[in-house]
Amino acid sequence: MTARLLCIGEILVEMVADEVDQSNLAPGGWRGPYPSGAPAILADQAALCGAEVSLVGSVGADDFGAACLARLRASGVGLDRVRVDETGTTGVAFVSYRSSGERSFVFHLPETASGRFRLTEPEAALGGVDCVHLMGSSAFSPAAVEALLEVDAAAAALGVRTSFDPNLRPEMLNRPEYVAALRRILGRAWLVLASEGELPALLGDGTDARCAARLLAGGAELVVVKRGAAGASLFRRGADEVRVPGLAVDEVDPTGAGDCFGGTFLALHLGGMDAAEALRYANVAGAMAVTRRGPMSGNRTFAELQAVERSLTPA
């Protein structure tokens, strides 16, 4: 059974600083362009895991956009709904890592071609789709929030399930209108994939587990809490929490790991795999993602994930 997934949001390139604690104020070394954008990373990984993925997005008519599309096409992502916008450039994120573990970003996104994603023909696009995936990182401008809410409303009208990853950017929490939009999408989601602490931040509740219980009581069927190197948890209504431990890997570049986790989980679970088993593979995929520089560079096919998983399990 092939999972059929629609994703929407930003497609951009990333430039990664060579040095930890590199200043943005003085010339330094960078590497890029790496195809990026949380929904694009997720779509890429879901396609590598066998899902039929259609990505809704927009890039500029420039080399950086071409680099993104070439990568996504090679992974098998459907690009019929990606617009090449002649009036703008492809977005760029400059990412540098801090010795504190934090990341510092300079983003060129809302104003670029990448910021102008929008689903046209929602009925045609959503027909036959198993799930629509939405991400909070895409809520970076009033137009983008509107595009997300439109897709969410169309999915509701057509009875299509949604999955949602809050993927919060700290600056968004200062914009009440964005928070309200994300809460609305969250409240309708069939599947929630959140990083540790994001649900409490969005819902104003104390713990991830309490938020998960509240979402399950409200209509969600599955809530996954991602804890990075500490593994992940799966919450289902009327069932015990399922935990998977973190995997010890050499971290090179954590950007995109959560999206890679999400793409794997969606492809496998929508494809028919039990959620607890899909969680295990998603956890492996997230761990593999951090071992290479570049947000999509660590994405793996399902066969590759199986090989890693076998090597981890004692015989």
Add this chain to the structure above:
Amino acid sequence: MTARLLCIGEILVEMVADEVDQSNLAPGGWRGPYPSGAPAILADQAALCGAEVSLVGSVGADDFGAACLARLRASGVGLDRVRVDETGTTGVAFVSYRSSGERSFVFHLPETASGRFRLTEPEAALGGVDCVHLMGSSAFSPAAVEALLEVDAAAAALGVRTSFDPNLRPEMLNRPEYVAALRRILGRAWLVLASEGELPALLGDGTDARCAARLLAGGAELVVVKRGAAGASLFRRGADEVRVPGLAVDEVDPTGAGDCFGGTFLALHLGGMDAAEALRYANVAGAMAVTRRGPMSGNRTFAELQAVERSLTPA
């Protein structure tokens, strides 16, 4: 006598590709951010040569904007008319060199904070100014063209001289409305600083010398034609062409050399130096500019230019 100069236009940062013929389609090494933008480079160099320079521009409220402002401030450029725009990011140009000698650009500019320069309070800004410098590179959007035309009209109304460098981007020649605006500014200019071939491209005439003669007949007092490594020419009404030969230097990064030439010429000539002598120093400054990576990295003070000039002249 201190030259008082007003410049207007784009302030942005540049990322420079590590390798010649580096692809924009795959990850590669880059170095930056280097403060850039043709009017900013010119303003920086004019200030280093002793001019009192006020720059009209706009940057984003981000590290890249801060890097530009710190550099310009250190060189003595007046930044009272530079707006820090909270609603956008600082522009970025990705520049790579081709073995053919050409440059390849991916520009994030018209949509950014850097693209939203505009002179407010023209009467106050232009009072007491010796010259307003305008550049064709700044004509990258309808709003930018309007901002340039406004300044040009205000200078005309207040009787302030203008200098103009066409600084053509190839894609502009396909936009007749931009070409018309540049011709209008060119037609009014007291001083024209053009690279070889630009005047024929703009005026549809065959040679630089013929275009210069036409501009001098039309009202310009000085026309300088910059020929890069081949030196430069000065044309004045009723006087012979003055030529300076190119200087042999190791070219590392040619970006900004023409702007550095222009800033030197303006600062020295407006400061009272004879145009032919100012041309000689401008030629030295342009040659020095190409010896360092980064568009402003090769900018020099007048004292430094004098030292270079002395070392070049046989005793």
